[in-house]
Amino acid sequence: MQLIRGLHNLKKHAGSVVTIGNFDGVHVGHEKIISRLVETAEILGLPSVLISFAPTPQCFFGREQATLSNFKEKHQLLAQLGVDKHLLIYFNQAFSELEAKDFIQQVLLDKLNMKHCLIGDDFRFGKNRQGDLGLLQSLSADKKFSVENTQSVLCNDCRASSSEIRTLLARGELNTAKQMLGREFSISGEVIHGQQKGRTIGFPTINIPIKRKISPILGVFATTVEIEGVVFQGVCNIGNRPTVNGKKILLEVFLFNFDQSVYGLEAKVVFKHKIRDEEKFDSFEALKQQIDLDTQQAKAYFKI
Numbered sequence: 001m002q003l004i005r006g007l008h009n010l011k012k013h014a015g016s017v018v019t020i021g022n023f024d025g026v027h028v029g030h031e032k033i034i035s036r037l038v039e040t041a042e043i044l045g046l047p048s049v050l051i052s053f054a055p056t057p058q059c060f061f062g063r064e065q066a067t068l069s070n071f072k073e074k075h076q077l078l079a080q081l082g083v084d085k086h087l088l089i090y091f092n093q094a095f096s097e098l099e100a101k102d103f104i105q106q107v108l109l110d111k112l113n114m115k116h117c118l119i120g121d122d123f124r125f126g127k128n129r130q131g132d133l134g135l136l137q138s139l140s141a142d143k144k145f146s147v148e149n150t151q152s153v154l155c156n157d158c159r160a161s162s163s164e165i166r167t168l169l170a171r172g173e174l175n176t177a178k179q180m181l182g183r184e185f186s187i188s189g190e191v192i193h194g195q196q197k198g199r200t201i202g203f204p205t206i207n208i209p210i211k212r213k214i215s216p217i218l219g220v221f222a223t224t225v226e227i228e229g230v231v232f233q234g235v236c237n238i239g240n241r242p243t244v245n246g247k248k249i250l251l252e253v254f255l256f257n258f259d260q261s262v263y264g265l266e267a268k269v270v271f272k273h274k275i276r277d278e279e280k281f282d283s284f285e286a287l288k289q290q291i292d293l294d295t296q297q298a299k300a301y302f303k304i
Helices: 028-044 071-080 100-109 133-143 162-171 174-181 284-302
Strands: 002-005 016-020 048-054 085-090 114-120 146-150 186-190 206-209 219-227 230-239 250-255 266-276
Touching (some): 028 174, 048 071, 071 085, 100 114, 206 266, 266 284
Parallel strands (some): 016 114
C-alpha cells in the first residue's frame, strides 16, 4: 500500500475509488467499508484510495479523545485489508477553512479524479462541517462520479463505532470491545528504559511509551506480549503510576518466567482480562503486596 503524506505529495490520478474518514481502530464497521472500497475498485479497474487525517479534526479543534490505534498500527491494518493508497491529510488551520465544495473539486476531482465515493450518512467534511453525503450526491451527476452510502455494522444491537469501543475499553469490557474491533485490543511500541523501580520490589517490567495524550484503556490487566514472534504471558499496569507520582501515561508489563534484554525491540501487548483499576498506595511495600495479588490473579486467568 502506497502512503501519500500530505496533499503536497498528491499527484494527479487517472481515476480512483475513494472513501474518507478517521478510521480509528479499523474496526468491523470500517472493515466492511474498506472491503466494499477494494471490491469496487477492482471491478472498475481503478486504485482504491483511503483518506484519513492527522491530527483528527476533533483533536485539532480541542476535543481531545483517546485513540484506539496510533498511525503505524492503523496503516498496517489498512494495508492488510488490501487498500492501494492511503492519503494522509495534515489537518491544519488552512485545511480547516477549505470549503466543502472546494475540497471535492480540488482534491477529490482535480487530483484524485474520483469516479466513485463511499461515505457514511453521518460523515461531515469541509469548513464548518458543510460537506456530507447529500452534497456529494447533488454534485455527482454533473461531475460524473457516483456515490455510495455505507451502512453501519451492528454488534449486539449496537452500531459498531470507535466511540463505542472507547467506552467499552474504559469499562474494562474487553470481550464486547473485541467483537466490535474484530480482534483483541492491543498496543504496540518500542521497549524503552524505565526508572527500574519495579526491580527494587521484585517485579522488573518492560516499559512501552504510549504515544497519545489519552489512553483508551487504564488499569491492571492480564496480558500477552509478542516480541520477535514469541508470545509471553504477564500482568501489566497502564496509567500514570500515582504511587511514584508519575505524570505521563506508561505501559509497564511484568512478564512471567522472563529474563531477557529486549530494549529497542517492538512489543505487541494484547489485553486479555481486566484485574482492577489503577490506584495509589501509601508505600512501596503496599504496592508490592498488591502486585503480588495481581500476579496471582493473572496466573489464575492463564491457568498457570
